[in-house]
Amino acid sequence: MSETSYMEQELQSQPETWQEAARIGAAAGPLPRAGQRVAVVGCGTSWFMAQSYAALREGAGLGVTDPFAASEAFLGSDRGYDAVVAITRSGTTTEVLRVLDAVKGRIPTVTLIGDPETPAVALSDETIALPFADEKSVVQTRFATTALTLLRAHLGQDTSQAVADAQDALAAPVEKEWVDAEQFSFLGTGWTYGLANEAALKMREASQSWTESYPAMEYRHGPIAIAAPGRVTWLFGQAPEGLEADVARTGARFVRHARDPLADLVLVQRVALERARARGLDPDNPRSLTRSVMLEPSAAS
Ligand code: F1P
Numbered sequence: 001m002s003e004t005s006y007m008e009q010e011l012q013s014q015p016e017t018w019q020e021a022a023r024i025g026a027a028a029g030p031l032p033r034a035g036q037r038v039a040v041v042g043c044g045t046s047w048f049m050a051q052s053y054a055a056l057r058e059g060a061g062l063g064v065t066d067p068f069a070a071s072e073a074f075l076g077s078d079r080g081y082d083a084v085v086a087i088t089r090s091g092t093t094t095e096v097l098r099v100l101d102a103v104k105g106r107i108p109t110v111t112l113i114g115d116p117e118t119p120a121v122a123l124s125d126e127t128i129a130l131p132f133a134d135e136k137s138v139v140q141t142r143f144a145t146t147a148l149t150l151l152r153a154h155l156g157q158d159t160s161q162a163v164a165d166a167q168d169a170l171a172a173p174v175e176k177e178w179v180d181a182e183q184f185s186f187l188g189t190g191w192t193y194g195l196a197n198e199a200a201l202k203m204r205e206a207s208q209s210w211t212e213s214y215p216a217m218e219y220r221h222g223p224i225a226i227a228a229p230g231r232v233t234w235l236f237g238q239a240p241e242g243l244e245a246d247v248a249r250t251g252a253r254f255v256r257h258a259r260d261p262l263a264d265l266v267l268v269q270r271v272a273l274e275r276a277r278a279r280g281l282d283p284d285n286p287r288s289l290t291r292s293v294m295l296e297p298s299a300a301s
Contacts (some may be wrong), residue, residue: 007015007206007283014142015166017133018149018159024059025153030110033123034062036082041070041099041108043293045140045201046147051194053085053151055257059190060155061298067194070095075103088109089134089143090292098131100124111284112147136286138291139206141269144198145262146180165263170270172299178271178280183207183231185223185252186268187216192237192261207275216240227252234268236261247298 022276025031032038038057040050046125047069054067066081068074070093075081086106091113100109100123111124114134121127133146149159185201188196193215200213214223217240219233227233229251234278235243239256247254 005273005282007141007269007273008137009264010135010137011141011273012170012289014266014276015163015170017130017142017146018163018166020132021130021150022159022163024130025150029128029154031087031128031154032057032063032083032110037064037080038066038083038085039073039075039079039081040065040067040085040087041073041096042087042094043070043093043113044092045144046089046096046296048194048198048201049087049144049148049151050085051197052148052191053087053194054155055191055194056152056155062155063124065137067133070099073099073152075099075107077106078264080166081107084109086120086124087147088112088120088292089114089140091120092113092294093120093292094295096120103117112150117150138203138286138289139272139283141202141266145265148262162260162262165259168259168265169263169266171245172267174267174270178232178255181230181232181253182210184211184227185219185226185231185233186211186213186236187219187233187243188213188236188261189216189238189240194299195236195261195265196234199236199265202265202269202272203275203287205289206269206272207279207281208287209275212244219243220246224250229231238265 042050050067054065057065093252109124110126112128116129133143138219186199196213200211203209203211227250231252235256244254
């Protein structure tokens with residue numbers, strides 16, 4: 001393994017890829033217009049970005065926006081979707097291709113894609129290619145956050161503070177307590193719940209860590225029983241009233257930073273990388289994972 005992993009190089013480039021994505025996203029492009037009913041689909045990391053986009057779009061009053069794991073999407077005509085947005089770095093993920101194929105000619109589709117030389121392009125009505133954010137590491141970092149930055153810009157957000165905060169997150173110290181911790185619970189509200197899910201997945205993928213993720217207000221409804229000394233509860237975005245004190249009483253470490261929540265995810269990516277290193281793992285080639293999941297065609301499909 002080279003000294004510098006692909007994961008490290010790729011996660012460090014995020015301020016630049018976010019700036020490029022913001023330029024693309026600010027142009028009208030083929031993304032859904034205000035008022036349209038939208039379903040957003042993806043798998044793994046891409047599903048979690050779909051969750052964040054959906055919460056942002058609907059929260060901004062721009063129209064019904066439902067996020068689905070591609071394998072669990074309800075896209076029947078009774079749901080009245082005007083558009084399907086798909087997110088896929090590889091462009092080869094079977095479940096995403098099946099959704100695109102299933103709605104072809106019935107619901108217009110637009111796919112955010114890392115590799116435009118892949119089957120998802122022919123199956124999509126429109127594509128937005130982000131080859132500058134594609135990755136060599138199996139573990140996704142910059143494609144996901146760059147796609148979400150493009151979507152944030154398209155929703156009218158000024159993402160320049162997020163870029164500055166990502167630079168700050170790349171320079172921030174990775175605390176030894178985070179590298180050594182036995183367990184992490186990631187929390188978020190609204191659009192940051194998708195980030196919490198992604199943070200937890202990143203730590204599992206890159207470093208085989210025990211992580212969980214919840215909507216922040218759900219945490220006290222059971223999951224807080226896991227909090228204990230030597231464990232970390234990491235919140236993205238606004239803290240619900242009293243939560244920090246409730247976590248403090250358990251002896252777990254409570255972490256929340258003021259920076260843009262997507263930029264704080266960059267810090268978690270670095271924690272995942274350091275934990276992988278500390279355990280002698282290759283973050284570019286995680287156990288049991290491949291760049292994309294490509295299933296054999298079955299009789300039922
Ligand atoms: C989605 C994905 C990744 C995951 C794993 C398998 O890929 O689920 O998020 O880390 O490596 O593929 P894609 O559809 O965005 O290419």
